[in-house]
Amino acid sequence: MTIPTSLTETVAKLRAEVCLLHSELTRWGLVTWTSGNVSARVPGADLMVIKPSGLSYDDLTPESMVVCDLDGTVVDGAHGPSSDTDSHAYVYRAMPEVGGVVHTHSPYATAWAARGEEIPCVITAMADEFGGPIPIGPFALIGSDDIGKGIVETLSGHRSPAVLMRSHGPFTIGKNAKAAVKAAVMCEDVARTVHFATLRGPVQPLPQHHIDSLYDRYQNVYGQRSTPAA
Amino acid sequence: MTIPTSLTETVAKLRAEVCLLHSELTRWGLVTWTSGNVSARVPGADLMVIKPSGLSYDDLTPESMVVCDLDGTVVDGAHGPSSDTDSHAYVYRAMPEVGGVVHTHSPYATAWAARGEEIPCVITAMADEFGGPIPIGPFALIGSDDIGKGIVETLSGHRSPAVLMRSHGPFTIGKNAKAAVKAAVMCEDVARTVHFATLRGPVQPLPQHHIDSLYDRYQNVYGQRSTPAA
Amino acid sequence: MTIPTSLTETVAKLRAEVCLLHSELTRWGLVTWTSGNVSARVPGADLMVIKPSGLSYDDLTPESMVVCDLDGTVVDGAHGPSSDTDSHAYVYRAMPEVGGVVHTHSPYATAWAARGEEIPCVITAMADEFGGPIPIGPFALIGSDDIGKGIVETLSGHRSPAVLMRSHGPFTIGKNAKAAVKAAVMCEDVARTVHFATLRGPVQPLPQHHIDSLYDRYQNVYGQRSTPAA
Amino acid sequence: MTIPTSLTETVAKLRAEVCLLHSELTRWGLVTWTSGNVSARVPGADLMVIKPSGLSYDDLTPESMVVCDLDGTVVDGAHGPSSDTDSHAYVYRAMPEVGGVVHTHSPYATAWAARGEEIPCVITAMADEFGGPIPIGPFALIGSDDIGKGIVETLSGHRSPAVLMRSHGPFTIGKNAKAAVKAAVMCEDVARTVHFATLRGPVQPLPQHHIDSLYDRYQNVYGQRSTPAA
Numbered sequence: 001m002t003i004p005t006s007l008t009e010t011v012a013k014l015r016a017e018v019c020l021l022h023s024e025l026t027r028w029g030l031v032t033w034t035s036g037n038v039s040a041r042v043p044g045a046d047l048m049v050i051k052p053s054g055l056s057y058d059d060l061t062p063e064s065m066v067v068c069d070l071d072g073t074v075v076d077g078a079h080g081p082s083s084d085t086d087s088h089a090y091v092y093r094a095m096p097e098v099g100g101v102v103h104t105h106s107p108y109a110t111a112w113a114a115r116g117e118e119i120p121c122v123i124t125a126m127a128d129e130f131g132g133p134i135p136i137g138p139f140a141l142i143g144s145d146d147i148g149k150g151i152v153e154t155l156s157g158h159r160s161p162a163v164l165m166r167s168h169g170p171f172t173i174g175k176n177a178k179a180a181v182k183a184a185v186m187c188e189d190v191a192r193t194v195h196f197a198t199l200r201g202p203v204q205p206l207p208q209h210h211i212d213s214l215y216d217r218y219q220n221v222y223g224q225r226s227t228p229a230a
Numbered sequence: 231m232t233i234p235t236s237l238t239e240t241v242a243k244l245r246a247e248v249c250l251l252h253s254e255l256t257r258w259g260l261v262t263w264t265s266g267n268v269s270a271r272v273p274g275a276d277l278m279v280i281k282p283s284g285l286s287y288d289d290l291t292p293e294s295m296v297v298c299d300l301d302g303t304v305v306d307g308a309h310g311p312s313s314d315t316d317s318h319a320y321v322y323r324a325m326p327e328v329g330g331v332v333h334t335h336s337p338y339a340t341a342w343a344a345r346g347e348e349i350p351c352v353i354t355a356m357a358d359e360f361g362g363p364i365p366i367g368p369f370a371l372i373g374s375d376d377i378g379k380g381i382v383e384t385l386s387g388h389r390s391p392a393v394l395m396r397s398h399g400p401f402t403i404g405k406n407a408k409a410a411v412k413a414a415v416m417c418e419d420v421a422r423t424v425h426f427a428t429l430r431g432p433v434q435p436l437p438q439h440h441i442d443s444l445y446d447r448y449q450n451v452y453g454q455r456s457t458p459a460a
Numbered sequence: 461m462t463i464p465t466s467l468t469e470t471v472a473k474l475r476a477e478v479c480l481l482h483s484e485l486t487r488w489g490l491v492t493w494t495s496g497n498v499s500a501r502v503p504g505a506d507l508m509v510i511k512p513s514g515l516s517y518d519d520l521t522p523e524s525m526v527v528c529d530l531d532g533t534v535v536d537g538a539h540g541p542s543s544d545t546d547s548h549a550y551v552y553r554a555m556p557e558v559g560g561v562v563h564t565h566s567p568y569a570t571a572w573a574a575r576g577e578e579i580p581c582v583i584t585a586m587a588d589e590f591g592g593p594i595p596i597g598p599f600a601l602i603g604s605d606d607i608g609k610g611i612v613e614t615l616s617g618h619r620s621p622a623v624l625m626r627s628h629g630p631f632t633i634g635k636n637a638k639a640a641v642k643a644a645v646m647c648e649d650v651a652r653t654v655h656f657a658t659l660r661g662p663v664q665p666l667p668q669h670h671i672d673s674l675y676d677r678y679q680n681v682y683g684q685r686s687t688p689a690a
Numbered sequence: 691m692t693i694p695t696s697l698t699e700t701v702a703k704l705r706a707e708v709c710l711l712h713s714e715l716t717r718w719g720l721v722t723w724t725s726g727n728v729s730a731r732v733p734g735a736d737l738m739v740i741k742p743s744g745l746s747y748d749d750l751t752p753e754s755m756v757v758c759d760l761d762g763t764v765v766d767g768a769h770g771p772s773s774d775t776d777s778h779a780y781v782y783r784a785m786p787e788v789g790g791v792v793h794t795h796s797p798y799a800t801a802w803a804a805r806g807e808e809i810p811c812v813i814t815a816m817a818d819e820f821g822g823p824i825p826i827g828p829f830a831l832i833g834s835d836d837i838g839k840g841i842v843e844t845l846s847g848h849r850s851p852a853v854l855m856r857s858h859g860p861f862t863i864g865k866n867a868k869a870a871v872k873a874a875v876m877c878e879d880v881a882r883t884v885h886f887a888t889l890r891g892p893v894q895p896l897p898q899h900h901i902d903s904l905y906d907r908y909q910n911v912y913g914q915r916s917t918p919a920a
Contacts, residue, residue, distance in 0.1 A: 028262065032718065032879040033872055035815065105815050107879070111886035114812045114893050122344045124372070124398045125265065125335050141900065142814070143907055167896060168814045182263055189262040189337070195886060196341035196425060203344050206397060210371065217373055258492065352574045354602070354628045355495065355565050412493055419492040419567070426571035426655060433574050436627060440601065447603055488722065582804045584832070584858045585725065585795050642723055649722040649797070656801035656885060663804050666857060670831065677833055 001069050003076055007045055011076075014040045014049045014177075015062040021181045026057050028185045030106040037082040040177035041092050041099045046070045048092055052079030083142065090148020091173060095156070100177030102184040105169040108191035109134075113164035119194050122203045126190045127214035131159030133205075134187060139166040147171075159215060162187040231299050233306055237275055241306075244270045244279045244407075245292040251411045256287050258415045260336040267312040270407035271322050271329045276300040278322055282309030313372065320378020321403060325386070330407030332414040335399040338421035342366075343394040349424050352433045354444055356420045361389030361445035363435075364417060369396040377401075389445060392417040461529050463536055467505055471536075474500045474509045474637075475522040481641045486517050488645045490566040497542040500637035501552050501559045506530045508552055512539030543602065550608020551633060555616070560637030562644040565629040568651035572596075573624035579654050582663045584674055586654070589646045591619030591675035593665075599626040607631075619675060622647040691759050693766055697735055701766075704730045704739040704867075705752040711871045716747050718875045720796040727772040730867035731782050731789045736760045738782055742769030773832065780838020781863060785846070790867030792874040795859040798881035802826075803854040809884050812893045814904055816884070819876045821849030821905035823895075829856040837861075849905060852877040 003011055021038045025031045034057070039050035052064050066077030072089040074081055082088070088101045112119050112134075119134040121127055126134075137154040140146035151171050154163045161183040162172045170187050174180035197203050206214075233241055251268045255261045264287070269280035282294050296307030302319040304311055312318070318331045342349050342364075349364040351357055356364075367384040370376035381401050384393045391413040392402045400417050404410035427433050436444075463471055481498045485491045494517070499510035512524050526537030532549040534541055542548070548561045572579050572594075579594040581587055586594075597614040600606035611631050614623045621643040622632045630647050634640035657663050666674075693701055711728045715721045724747070729740035742754050756767030762779040764771060772778070778791045802809050802824075809824040811817055816824075827844040830836035841861050844853045851873040852862045860877050864870035887893050896904075 033875050035879075105813075105879070105883070107883045108886060110813060110815075110883045114883065114887035115891065122397060123335075123340060125340075139900075141903060167812060185263050189265075189335070193335070193337045193340045193344065195890075196338060197344035199429060199889060200425075201345065210369075213371060352627060353565075353570060355570075415493050419495075419565070423565070423567045423570045423574065426568060427574035429659060430655075431575065440599075443601060582857065583795075583800060585800075645723050649725075649795070653795070653797045653800045653804065656798060657804035659889060660807075660885075661805065670829075673831060 001047075001073070001075050003047065003067060004045060007042060007047075010044070011042055011047070011049065011067060012062070014042060015065040015067075018049045018051070018065050018177055019060050019062045021177055022051060022057055022060055024181050024185065025102075025104060028188065030104040030184060030188055031057070032105070036104040036106075037084055037088075037102070038177055038181060039082075039085075039088045039101050042067070043099070047075060048088060050085055050088060051082045052077065053082050055079065084147075086145065087142075087147040087151065087171070090145055091151055091171075094148070094152040095173065097175065098173045098180075100174045100180035102172045102174075102177070102180040103169065104184055104188070106184070106188040106191070108195050109162075109164055109170040109188050110168075111195065112136075112191055113169050114167055116166045118164070119191055120198075120203070120205045121211055122194055122197060122205055123190065124206070124214055125186070126194070127206055127211040128218035129183070129186045130162065130190070131215035131219075132211055134160050134162050134164060134170075134190070137163040137165040137171075139168070231277075231303070231305050233277065233297060234275060237272060237277075240274070241272055241277070241279065241297060242292070244272060245295040245297075248279045248281070248295050248407055249290050249292045251407055252281060252287055252290055254411050254415065255332075255334060258418065260334040260414060260418055261287070262335070266334040266336075267314055267318075267332070268407055268411060269312075269315075269318045269331050272297070273329070277305060278318060280315055280318060281312045282307065283312050285309065314377075316375065317372075317377040317381065317401070320375055321381055321401075324378070324382040325403065327405065328403045328410075330404045330410035332402045332404075332407075332410040333399065334414055334418070336414070336418040336421070338425050339364075339392075339394055339400040339418050340398075341425065342421055343399055344397055346396045348394070349421055350428075350433070350435045351441055352424055352427060352435055353420065354436070355416070356424070357436055357441040357444035358448035359413070359416045360392065360420070361449075362441055364390050364392050364394060364400075364420070367393040367395040367401075369398070461507075461533070461535050463507065463527060464505060467502060467507075470504070471502055471507070471509065471527060472522070474502060475525040475527075478509045478511070478525050478637055479520050479522045481637055482511060482517055482520055484641050484645065485562075485564060488648065490564040490644060490648055491517070492565070496564040496566075497544055497548075497562070498637055498641060499542075499545075499548045499561050502527070503559070507535060508548060510545055510548060511542045512537065513542050515539065544607075546605065547602075547607040547611065547631070550605055551611055551631075554608070554612040555633065557635065558633045558640075560634045560640035562632045562634075562637075562640040563629065564644055564648070566644070566648040566651070568655050569594075569622075569624055569630040569648050570628075571655065572651055573629055574627055576626045578624070579651055580658075580663070580665045581671055582654055582657060582665055583650065584666070585646070586650045587666055587671040587674035588678035589643070590622065590650070591679075592671055594620050594622050594624060594630075594647060594650070597623040597625040597631075599628070691737075691763070691765050693737065693757060694735060697732060697737075700734070701732055701737070701739065701757060702752070704732060705755040705757075708739045708741070708755050708867055709750050709752045711867055712741060712747055712750055714871050714875065715792075715794060718878065720794040720874060720878055721747070722795070726794040726796075727774055727778075727792070728867055728871060729772075729775075729778045729791050732757070733789070737765060738778060740775055740778060741772045742767065743772050745769065774837075776835065777832075777837040777841065777861070780835055781841055781861075784838070784842040785863065787865065788863045788870075790864045790870035792862045792864075792867075792870040793859065794874055794878070796874070796878035796881070798885050799824075799852075799854055799860040799878050800858075801885065802881055803859050804857055806856045808854070809881055810888075810893070810895045811901055812884055812887060812895055813880065814896070815876070816880045817896055817901040817904035818908035819873070820852065820880070821909075822901055824850050824852050824854060824860075824877060824880070827853040827855040827861075829858070 172183035402413035862873035
């Protein structure tokens with residue numbers, strides 16, 4: 001497979017965007033050394049743009065991003081793609097509404113994953129962003145479809161754009177790569193706050209009707225409040 | 231309502247000041263992604279200057295700040311105002327001495343809020359800045375006057391310029407926006423230190439007469455020690 | 461009192477040094493907003509150079525540093541001196557070997573201070589730098605000699621250059637201001653590590669003879685290993 | 691001993707590399723003040739390049755790095771070598787496959803060392819990098835061969851490139867200095883995550899066959915996925 005000429009410009013823009021979004025992973029402390037990766041679906045093609053494997057975040061450039069098809073085969077790129085490419089690809093194949101996928105080992109979220117304990121929805125910011133608890137996905141080894149399957153099974157029909165893969169770490173999805181990065185950033189933020197909160201005793205989850213109300217409002221109103229005509 | 235011509239310069243200065251103060255929220259680690267907002271009352275008018283909704287901190291400019299009246303209606307600005315605008319507005323209407331309001335989800339303070347547990351006054355820095363414990367406000371949903379009411383009810387007649395809204399996070403007030411930002415920064419600082427201190431057992435609050443003495447001195451003497459004439 | 465002409469250059473150098481050392485407090489996360497201060501004794505005179513009160517760390521310049529006599533009276537400076545000036549002055553009067561004093565509310569050290577619990581000497585880095593536990597000083601209110609007295613009483617004859625003033629925070633001393641800053645940095649470092657270590661159960665202090673051996677070596681050998689002649 | 695002329699260029703490159711790698715220690719928060727050091731073996735000679743003792747990280751330059759023989763005697767350099775030079779030298783003498791050694795007092799790893807508790811292998815990232823738990827080495831005083839012996843005894847035949855020397859801190863090894871630095875960075879990363887995870891209860895280690903599978907894959911496949919011919 002090759003990149004259709006009509007998508008040359010789209011792919012170039014996505015390379016730049018995916019490259020830049022990795023700097024949000026370092027800025028918010030989600031990644032260590034070369035762990036963590038961002039990908040974006042190429043709209044209008046069975047392609048994605050993803051981080052190269054094993055490169056330092058300092059050395060990432062738009063050109064070093066790798067274009068793969070949705071089986072994880074490299075279509076364009078001088079480097080090998082992220083070792084998590086197959087998992088990203090599985091998600092894009094199974095969830096057509098997903099335009100971006102992010103994986104990190106961010107420390108607080110990974111600590112919940114290590115215990116296999118979902119993050120309970122105890123603060124309004126979690127209700128806003130995740131619409132409830134952040135769920136645990138199954139334990140799965142890298143190197144087959146198991147991680148991708150686990151992500152899709154857990155997140156299909158779930159409000160949360162984040163899943164904590166058991167004993168591994170968070171994967172997040174979004175309508176585009178930026179939304180998936182935001183979900184990764186907020187996932188670590190609430191994982192940290194709820195970790196602090198629950199260290200000194202149990203904390204009551206928010207009542208479901210409050211969660212529903214907060215989630216509905218945040219998804220439909222936030223950031224779009226009407227502005228004056230001029 | 232429009233901005234009176236006599237206040238054009240004042241509003242321009244406040245736009246710049248409110249914009250700049252958001253960099254203190256990121257510098258001290260109080261905010262994640264686009265959470266958190268600062269506002270300032272416009273002295274001499276029923277107006278305030280507040281952060282636009284949903285913009286990244288990197289993209290804030292003085293021009294992007296939004297001017298609203300004290301009902302939360304936009305008077306001047308190309309963006310919609312913060313989703314917390316109604317809460318800020320309520321505080322300005324009810325507490326004429328307040329010139330600045332700040333809201334964050336800073337992690338340690340929000341952890342206390344999630345437990346609904348006031349921060350006990352166990353260190354002299356807390357007595358200095360807050361004059362006692364940092365209180366818990368009621369649980370309130372966004373989208374009505376409830377948050378604003380909860381802030382005002384809790385802080386009216388209270389020494390603390392900070393309230394931890396239950397299951398939500400801190401709101402702080404000040405005579406101006408900078409003072410409210412300082413209160414937000416110090417609130418997270420003491421929330422963190424007291425979190426650490428109490429993780430390994432109960433800590434005795436300071437005796438009330440020591441708190442009174444420290445608070446009185448800090449509010450009236452600190453930063454104003456006499457200097458030589460030349 | 462005035463600055464002797466013979467010391468003009470010395471004082472100018474100390475103003476620059478004390479100003480610069482404050483950037484180490486922010487770099488290592490020891491201070492929040494304007495809390496925390498560094499001073500240096502002026503060798504050959506009953507004078508010291510100290511941080512101005514209430515100024516932001518960004519705004520510190522060598523010129524803004526304040527020269528005081530050892531009663532805390534301002535001798536030269538456009539700003540009022542730190543509110544902790546009297547405590548620094550007391551230490552310089554009582555301990556002639558001390559050339560620098562630092563005070564912070566660094567979070568982990570202050571957490572130990574809030575509990576009134578000395579930091580046990582459980583790691584070799586603590587034996588190296590502090591020669592044993594970091595002791596707790598008495599509770600003392602600002603505004604008299606009590607804090608200074610508490611520091612001097614606790615540290616006189618003690619190996620540790622750091623004391624945790626009860627319910628307040630750490631004060632550190634050194635042969636010069638840089639050494640006192642290093643002690644403040646290392647105090648927070650070990651306060652943090654020992655906090656982490658003891659969160660999950662008691663940790664045995666190092667045997668005294670190991671502490672003695674490590675302390676002796678570090679104070680007498682470290683940083684001075686012989687180098688080749690050319 | 692002197693540096694053979696044939697190695698002049700190699701040594702110059704290693705000085706620059708070792709110098710630069712220290713910036714990774716500060717970037718990832720592994721070191722405080724002057725603690726922590728990196729060394730590299732000089733291939734083809736019984737020499738190593740190591741950090742000078744007691745210099746601030748800001749002041750390190752390639753020229754300030756010290757060349758020592760594998761008994762720890764300085765061969766070239768204007769400064770004394772790190773006080774941990776003898777330990778590095780011992781490791782190079784005993785483990786010919788090791789090309790780099792790193793020592794830090796990174797806080798989470800040192801907390802495990804203070805308790806004398808190995809870090810259990812509870813997350814896939816640990817299986818990848820360390821192939822099992824990170825072991826505890828014996829308590830040993832600086833100033834003899836004891837630390838070096840303890841490192842070698844613990845790591846010989848062990849998958850982990852990191853050892854937590856009891857009551858002291860982590861030492862890591864690698865085929866070169868960069869690999870040893872990576873091991874130090876990842877050691878602190880997993881020490882932190884597993885600290886968080888285990889604070890709220892016991893966490894089950896991964897089954898051995900999963901650890902074996904992950905370790906094998908990571909060591910042999912990661913970063914080397916095949917790329918297209920052009």
